[in-house]
Amino acid sequence: VAHPGGHLSITALIGVPEVSPGDNLAGIVAGIAPRFERGDIVVVSSKVVSKAEGREVRDRDRADVVADETVEVVAQRGELTIARTRHGLVLAAAGVDSSNVASGSLLPLPLDPDESARRIRAGLQTTRDVTLGVVISDTAGRPWRVGQTDIAIGVAGVTPVVDHSGTLDRHGNLLHVTAPAVADEIAAAAELVMPKAGGTPFALVRGLGHLVTDDDGPGAVAIVRPVAEDLFRHGSFDE
Amino acid sequence: VAHPGGHLSITALIGVPEVSPGDNLAGIVAGIAPRFERGDIVVVSSKVVSKAEGREVRDRDRADVVADETVEVVAQRGELTIARTRHGLVLAAAGVDSSNVASGSLLPLPLDPDESARRIRAGLQTTRDVTLGVVISDTAGRPWRVGQTDIAIGVAGVTPVVDHSGTLDRHGNLLHVTAPAVADEIAAAAELVMPKAGGTPFALVRGLGHLVTDDDGPGAVAIVRPVAEDLFRHGSFDE
Numbered sequence: 001v002a003h004p005g006g007h008l009s010i011t012a013l014i015g016v017p018e019v020s021p022g023d024n025l026a027g028i029v030a031g032i033a034p035r036f037e038r039g040d041i042v043v044v045s046s047k048v049v050s051k052a053e054g055r056e057v058r059d060r061d062r063a064d065v066v067a068d069e070t071v072e073v074v075a076q077r078g079e080l081t082i083a084r085t086r087h088g089l090v091l092a093a094a095g096v097d098s099s100n101v102a103s104g105s106l107l108p109l110p111l112d113p114d115e116s117a118r119r120i121r122a123g124l125q126t127t128r129d130v131t132l133g134v135v136i137s138d139t140a141g142r143p144w145r146v147g148q149t150d151i152a153i154g155v156a157g158v159t160p161v162v163d164h165s166g167t168l169d170r171h172g173n174l175l176h177v178t179a180p181a182v183a184d185e186i187a188a189a190a191e192l193v194m195p196k197a198g199g200t201p202f203a204l205v206r207g208l209g210h211l212v213t214d215d216d217g218p219g220a221v222a223i224v225r226p227v228a229e230d231l232f233r234h235g236s237f238d239e
Numbered sequence: 240v241a242h243p244g245g246h247l248s249i250t251a252l253i254g255v256p257e258v259s260p261g262d263n264l265a266g267i268v269a270g271i272a273p274r275f276e277r278g279d280i281v282v283v284s285s286k287v288v289s290k291a292e293g294r295e296v297r298d299r300d301r302a303d304v305v306a307d308e309t310v311e312v313v314a315q316r317g318e319l320t321i322a323r324t325r326h327g328l329v330l331a332a333a334g335v336d337s338s339n340v341a342s343g344s345l346l347p348l349p350l351d352p353d354e355s356a357r358r359i360r361a362g363l364q365t366t367r368d369v370t371l372g373v374v375i376s377d378t379a380g381r382p383w384r385v386g387q388t389d390i391a392i393g394v395a396g397v398t399p400v401v402d403h404s405g406t407l408d409r410h411g412n413l414l415h416v417t418a419p420a421v422a423d424e425i426a427a428a429a430e431l432v433m434p435k436a437g438g439t440p441f442a443l444v445r446g447l448g449h450l451v452t453d454d455d456g457p458g459a460v461a462i463v464r465p466v467a468e469d470l471f472r473h474g475s476f477d478e
Contacts, residue, residue, distance in 0.1 A: 006251035006432050006439065014245065090383045092416070099417065102410055139417070143382060143469060144329045145390070146462050147400040147420030149427065161386040162435075170437040171341055177331070178338065178378070178435050181386035188388065189428030192447060193245050196401075196417050198409040200245065208431060223385050230382060 008207030012193040012200045019201070021054035026123025029202055036124075039209020041133040043190035044120060045201035046153055047100055049110045049136055058105050062098065065106045069094035082141070085109060088224035089153060091140055100198040109138065113154025114219030121156040121216065133158035133212040135205075136220070137187035150191035152183035155220040159183070159211045181223050182211055247446030251432040251439045258440070260293035265362025268441055275363075278448020280372040282429035283359060284440035285392055286339055288349045288375055297344050301337070304345045308333035321380070324348060327463035328392060331380055339437040348377065352393025353458030360395040360455065372397035372451040374444075375459070376426035389430035391422035394459040398422070398450045420462055421450055 015032045019025070029042055050056065057065055070083040074090050083094035087109065095109040110116045113136045121134040136154030141147075152160065160183040190203040254271045258264070268281055289295065296304055309322040313329050322333035326348065334348040349355045352375045360373040375393030380386075391399065399422040429442040 006253065007249065008428075008432055009248040010246065010428075012245035084383075088383075100410060139419075142420075144323075144327075144464050145420060145423065146464050147418040147423075149388075149420050149423050151384070164435050167436065171339060179386040180378075180430060180435065181381075181384060181388050182431060184384065184386075184388050185427040185431050188424040189247075189249075189431065191419060192421060192424050192428065193247055196403050196419065197406065225383050225385050 008189075008205060010190055010193050011204045011206075013202040013204060014200065016048075016199065016201060019048045019051045021052065021056070023052040024123065025049065025052050026120045026127060029120070030124060030127045032202070033204060036128045036130045036132060037206060037209075038131050039133075039206075039212045040130075041135060041158055041186060041205040041208055041212060042120070042124065043135045043137055043187060043194075043203045043205060044117075045194060046095075046109055046113060046136050046138040047097060047107060048201040049113065049116045049120075049154070050097075050107050051101075053110055053116065055108050055110065056101060056105050057108070058102075060106065062093075062096070062106060065108060066094050066096050069096055069108050087113065087153060088221070088227075089138070089140070091138070095138060099196075109153065110136070114156065114221060115154075117154035117156035117219065118216050131157070131212060131214060135183055135186050135190070137190060139191070150187040152181075152187045152220045152223060155183045155223075156216040157213055158186070158217065159213060160218060160220060160222045162211070182208075183220060183223060247428075247444060249429055249432050250443045250445075252441040252443060253439065255287075255438065255440060258287045258290045260291065260295070262291040263362065264288065264291050265359045265366060268359070269363060269366045271441070272443060275367045275369045275371060276445060276448075277370050278372075278445075278451045279369075280374060280397055280425060280444040280447055280451060281359070281363065282374045282376055282426060282433075282442045282444060283356075284433060285334075285348055285352060285375050285377040286336060286346060287440040288352065288355045288359075288393070289336075289346045290340075292349055292355065294347050294349065295340060295344050296347070297341075299345065301332075301335070301345060304347060305333050305335050308335055308347050325350075326352065326392060327460070327466075328377070328379070330377070334377060338435075348392065349375070353395065353460060354393075356393035356395035356458065357455050370396070370451060370453060374422055374425050374429070376429060378430070388423075389426040391420075391426045391459045391462060394422045394462075395455045396452055397425070397456065398452060399457060399459055399461045401450070421447075422459060422462060
């Protein structure tokens with residue numbers, strides 16, 4: 001019943017050990033994943049990437065850690081800070097997480113999530129000898145919308161944004177501004193099988209092989225809107 | 240290999256006829272969908288809902304149609320207007336679409352997408368005698384991010400946002416601000432199998448029965464952040 005690209009499946013990978021600094025995530029995924037098929041995409045929670053990369057900090061003031069990760073405060077209300085990170089991401093607490101870590105610990109984002117994605121991808125492809133994509137996901141709030149969705153903060157081997165500029169719809173109209181941020185949609189989709197209570201930091205997405213590329217591609221930085229193109233930039237957020 | 244909620248599949252429903260005003264979408268979906276299982280979620284593109292509800296307009300000035308749909312202009316640059324609609328959605332051109340319609344036609348959003356979702360759900364559940372959820376999706380840009388993702392603008396029988404307030408993670412930390420907007424994530428996931436060139440306005444999501452409710456629930460209005468809680472509201476967008 002499915003046309004090409006018309007079906008996908010997402011499966012949480014279970015049996016994940018607690019991840020420690022220095023752990024080889026590609027090795028962990030290869031150890032628990034069943035069979036891979038060409039064009040599979042592995043979604044990895046940024047949290048385990050940060051843990052494996054030794055980013056966890058203990059006994060430090062949360063505000064200081066958030067400040068270290070902050071390039072620009074975008075909005076602030078009470079204890080909530082929305083900040084632009086070194087990656088260009090706009091996230092609550094600059095992406096510093098205090099859930100799913102030991103009490104008293106804080107977990108900033110990976111330093112270079114695209115590089116992390118490339119490293120995990122290379123490890124998996126070497127182990128399994130198959131072309132795969134890797135998406136590193138994190139959780140982001142949105143202006144105007146309640147709640148959060150997961151987005152892609154690191155990408156390797158997956159087209160991050162499909163640009164339909166210049167293609168025609170079925171009625172012959174140009175799809176001039178249509179550019180689905182598919183890597184973000186993949187991260188959001190995977191969140192649906194990755195419970196927030198933790199323990200399921202990996203998911204396998206199958207059926208999107210047309211979005212998987214031989215080279216690593218531009219990465220998730222291609223989904224970061226340059227500040228100069230930000231329609232919503234302004235001087236003052238305090239109201 | 241999957242734990243409960245640890246696997247989902249999404250399938251585009253093919254064989255959709257061109258939709259015309261007055262068409263019964265539940266009947267169309269029931270005619271092309273294979274078997275339904277309890278807890279399936281049907282994702283419907285807002286475009287076919289608008290068409291079936293007779294929202295298509297011809298030979299009218301685009302700016303006028305956009306103005307009719309606009310409650311507040313949120314940002315503007317050149318010909319691009321980002322506007323808040325009567326639904327509280329913040330969308331380019333107030334959600335007025337000129338793709339996948341006949342040349343010269345324009346397609347505003349459904350007047351009440353939650354009501355549309357409830358009607359489609361009731362029709363499907365009567366026809367197939369099974370508890371299902373319905374999500375009506377539309378495409379939205381984001382500040383700070385390149386490209387668009389699909390979001391839920393109408394919801395019936397699906398929990399729109401899962402509030403984890405008060406629950407504990409595996410380390411005993413409170414997940415106090417975690418509230419995944421799962422209906423938006425479902426819409427985003429379904430977009431991955433619904434090509435922008437059109438012809439695939441329905442998708443079947445299976446495996447999220449824990450998010451499907453007996454009653455219709457609060458709908459997608461529950462995902463609209465009240466303007467008073469908008470951290471990013473400010474006086475001037477022209478720069």
